[in-house]
Amino acid sequence: MLYSGMRHLNRAALLALLTLSGAAHATLENDAGTLLPYGPRVAGSPANEQARTYLEAQFRALGYDTRRQSFTYSRFDDLGSDVQVAGQTLAGTALQDSAGGTVQAAVVRVPGTGTPEDFARVDVRGKVAVVQRGQIPFLQKAQNALGAGATGVVIVNNAAGDFRGTLGQRTALPVLGVSPTAGEALKDGVTVTLNVRVREGDVTGINLIASRSGQPGSSVLFGAHLDSVQGAPGANDNLSGSLTVLEIARRAATTPLGGRSTFVLFDGEEDGLLGSRAFVKDNTAMVQGLKAMLNFDMVGVNVMPLSISGTPALMDTARRAGLPTAGSDIGRSDHVPFRDAGVPAAMFYRGEDANYHKPGDTVLDLGLVRETADVAVTLADAVLSATPAN
Template identity: 35%
Template sequence: MNRKWRVLALVLALVLIVSSLALATPAPPALSAYDKKVVSRVDGERIVDHVRALSEEIGPRYAGTPEEEAAAEYIRDVMAGYGYDVTVDHFSIGYEYFVKVVELAPTAREFSARLLTNSGHTDEGGITAPLVDCGLGYPEEIPDDVAGKIALIQRGEMTFLAKAQNAAAKGAAGVLIYNNQPGNFSGTMAENPGIPVASLSREDGLLLKDELSRDEVTMNFTARILKELFSPNVIASRPPEAAKNPGGQVVVISAHLDSAGPGANDNASGVAAALELARILKSYPIERELRFLFFGAEERGLLGSEHYVAGLSEEELARIAAVFNLDMVGTSYGDRSVLTAWTVTGERNIVTDCAVAAGARLGSAVLNSRTTRSDHAPFEYVGVPAATFLRLPMEEVYHTPDDTVEKNISAGRLEDSAEIVGAAAYYLARPQGPALTHSAVAKENLRIFREELDRIIEENKEEYADIYVPSL
């Protein structure tokens, strides 16, 4: 195991999966009257109908696209039809770019390229200039005559931004970074280096490098901003009677509405389960506000949930008693699938405890684990109890065109997930629900955890240049 993979194993151990102890599930206790209100009405086939509408009728819901907007409109209409107060909040997720990389001489051909996030841009005609091999992008590898030219740099050993800044410091007009493994890649820079930066596949990069060893290569590199992109968050709430909510507390059920493909399980399943719970809970008595949040641009780095949390005041955050986030809860993959409650540190909170207890009452184990990679994380970072519910093991068709209803959805597992989360959430929202407070100790543990995570990533920048770590 080389150093990179030793460090990667440490980060994964710290960030992704640590605890996987299942609760023993003897004969379940009798369901309460409140459980029965939820369980008796959850309809797996109705949930599948929502999954089909999102993943088939609307289709892939990439962030910033009309399809993502159509998904938000679908959710808005369903929730409004159930009688919830619904708003849609749009937020910027960056820009749509046009990128074109063409070799003019000695061979005329076009390369497939991807513009890195926060890249600089060119005028309409682009940059026409010689290409210069600049190795890995260390200052000593970049020749002084790169000024006004396009730097060809291999990926690895430092961040994309550092490579671009090193080239820009010597006057390079643009940078092409080719992969250090087969295929192309998408990348993000923390800030704009002032020059355009795009990625190439390893194969194309090595082809150009070989050509440079024999001849001068002239390129044209165009990077244009076409338009600003926006994603929607859908917020739907049902307030209780004011007299029955002295603390003004809120119970949240959430899911992300964007996808990285058809997204039947990731995450039409979570949205559909939340919609079914909204239908069931629309008229039951509650003493805490019930709020449903559907986030855009989760696949771009939790942008929707980060935007939502950032817009809340300290008083508004303090009102949120619990967040139940549904993400990939309906897979048909594997002979056995277990609902898992994920928190940032793997520590228990009111959300996981309620879910584990509800699972026990319903005869289903709920595991505990940890990750920062879903929409519970921005809430936990500010001290709000939250957890993401996801089924394990992870299916092989994750983020592929095969994440479809026919290949990756189980009505039974959707129903089971909705019953557990619905029973747990209603336990907190119902009349005579338990007293809830935020934990200062848990928030301090999160701060220590994030400092350790930041230290590891800082020491191994290149290996983790593509890892998204939300800000506190």
């Protein structure tokens, strides 16, 4: 069953929808029905903490001990940037490391992609330079615009939709990224108001860790990131993975698997795998004892059949168990710090759906979550069958 637009349902309607989904799997449906209405779970936000508190209570109710691991980092946030033209407000995204500010000036369409030669062909002094994405790094575009005297920069995406980007170092110019549709409205010579609203400051991320006390040391770690990006409710990215971890914990609660597992919901993944990096750094002995780290990211929308990619020996184990593998290219998610620390690691993934990092990320198929948990438990059992308990 697909859960679409759940943020827009009142509580009574939501509960009615969940009831219709079938009482046989009420627990997982209740989890989704509780968590999705919180909205985007950006690290450091109230919604992020609400979700973690709820999930912590679920782990404890299953008999697991929980603990929290905090870490602090600096983050650049777009507080809602746009460009106004001819009575329209066109949404955009400030590039990370952009200066903030409001600029009202005429547009100059810079030919090409913003190379020095491109800027030499037009006069952007005191104007807002509009350039195409591509060919050279964002920072070079901004530096070239600044050197030519522009007071602001708009970078137009070279593919459909908005984009997020990073300059790599602070710049004195406000720099906004927009979609091709928004870019079409920025005609040469028209006056615009460029609003780049940004904030930079410290954020505290919190990993949630669950395990059973008084049991043999953990051999398998099941992990997923709980945080989502600004503006995206994060149903598939990555409530789907978080609920997979919880579902596995439920199934394992009264089995030997539960005593040999650790379950972690990482924070700060969207800001650079920061939660998993902090975990690996601060839990060296435990990490070195792991036989497998299984990570779940975007497993709730069937863009493609479930695939597992990972380190070679672990993929050999998965193939012997008859599971769907996709080689050793395991992408960029919270398994990476574990792999880099020498832990056999695997990534469970169903592909990037159309609502990736967008407000429309409200779709979650709980049947796919259960299927992912099935496959993960099979792989974990295969790993443990070759690893006798202490």
